[in-house]
Amino acid sequence: MNRPVLLDSDTPAAARQALLADLAHRAAATEGSVDAALDLLAPAEALAPLPGTGATVRLWELLATLGAADLTAARVIEPHLDALAILAQAGLDSAGSTGSAAHSWGVYAAEAPRLRLDARPEGGGWRLAGTKPWCSLAAQLDRAVVTAHTGAGTRRAFAVDLRHAGVSPGRGTWASRGLAGVDSTPVDFTAVPAVPVGGDNWYLTRSGFAWGGIGVAAVWFGGAVGVARRLAAAGRDREPDQIALMLLGQADAALHAARRVLAAAAADVDAGRANGPDGALLAGQVRAVVADAAEQVLRLAGHGLGPGPLTGEEDHARRVVDLQVYLRQHHAERDSAALGRALLTAGGEPW
Template structure:
């Protein structure tokens, strides 16, 4: 679980391997603790390149490595790095009050039935009011990129200080058995000052939105690798029968396809082949392949390992529960339907 997860066949530098291995060791020590995961933000930020700047594969290797080591660590680090990428894509650098550099960041862009966050211009600036659902770790983070409605059919991203008195995270609603420490609740905003990040609808229309979605898939891939490593360890600890060998072979097939898809997508991002609608289509394809592979690995490992590790090994049981929750960021059949619509809209058949 402490080994780096690599995506491409090109030999990375020894320095990169050493840095990634050190990060993996530190992530494995997180053991589901958010406080410990927050300690990884600075080293991860130092190592992580911005997506689309020539070494996207290294960014996704870092995220996959975190996912294989500890999914709570990955769940804390991934949105922080995504927020910094969003700010960079908007031409901003840690906007807000003095001392925002080095802050911990989240990204809150979900919408929920009956809940709405509005932004209004006031005195040359902007203010947010309303309720935003699914705000993970809002009580523990310093700042966030938050989307809010600016008018009929328009939304804009804003950078906000989560320590402002007008920000009130909800409590006691996170009943999850996976990612148990990554509390996700609705947050109420009352007259909270905000810094615009891009224009109306820029957040969803930028190419980086798709790239960030693939970065999440890299975490899923890493989580599946962690599960698969436990299955492989069981096969080495005793003479495997034909069924055990078959399960291991099928696991490798699923992970190989996911790894190659991620590596190819990273190359497309860096070569400007994943901009605009092309990037959105690619993200849908990659996320579907990786999510399917991860779910298949969970099933195969469950068949191969039986109830023992799920009931007697804290690390493995937590990993499985965490990955099952994390994968629900993929909307399964609904995302497949969206992909099908995107293919028809594009007017072509890539196969």
């Protein structure tokens, strides 16, 4: 079950596959524990090329492999790798950006009604004040890339030390049964020193923003692969009837389409075809295809496996509910509407 998830026919070297398999085994052994997943940041980072540097497919295979093994581990590691990519794209490094070596990173860029985080220049530097929503694991991570308002209609990314006394993570508001250990709560910032990461609005307009969004879709894909592997195992445990074969075939078709889309997107990123608006459009397309495939696999597995694994198998039950929560990072019909608007704005007909 914990073998690597590969995306293209250009098979990685045997040594890398062995390291991926070992990481998958260790991720599965975390069994939803955030603390155990944090111990995997270093080995995952060692296997993770930066996106857009010629090996993007290897990065997304790593994320998919983690997603298939344990979605909590993937949810801990993916933003850490994304933060390192953001810092690299801004010409910073993870140690020098906050004045000390950082062991773990998060990325907090969500917005919510009635909550606002502002950045103001002070004494030759910057300070953050206000509240940021949806800050996953803020009480357990060392550093984060955080977006804050710098003026009317402008936001900027900043690197911050989450151990600073002015950082106050919320507690007791995360009721989720999926990704249960990945507390995502509002965080209050009071005069917290911050290091700029790029200029105003750079965070959202850089090509890497779209690439990071596709990386998240690679995790969804991996989670769906994990669910589908359980469906396939059922077909090997006993002679499948026509309905079981149909469900397995439909799952395979959905995953095949998603895998090919991810592999093609990785090639586009490395070839320079996914920069600027083209990259944003591509990210919308890939995320929609992968999210639809994952939701289809969840439905097919539910129909094919029945209640038994959901009620009697801890790893399968956790994977299903984790994936359901993780997929809500895709905004479903709203993201489809945004994709339609992007197509009209781009002009022409891509089909």
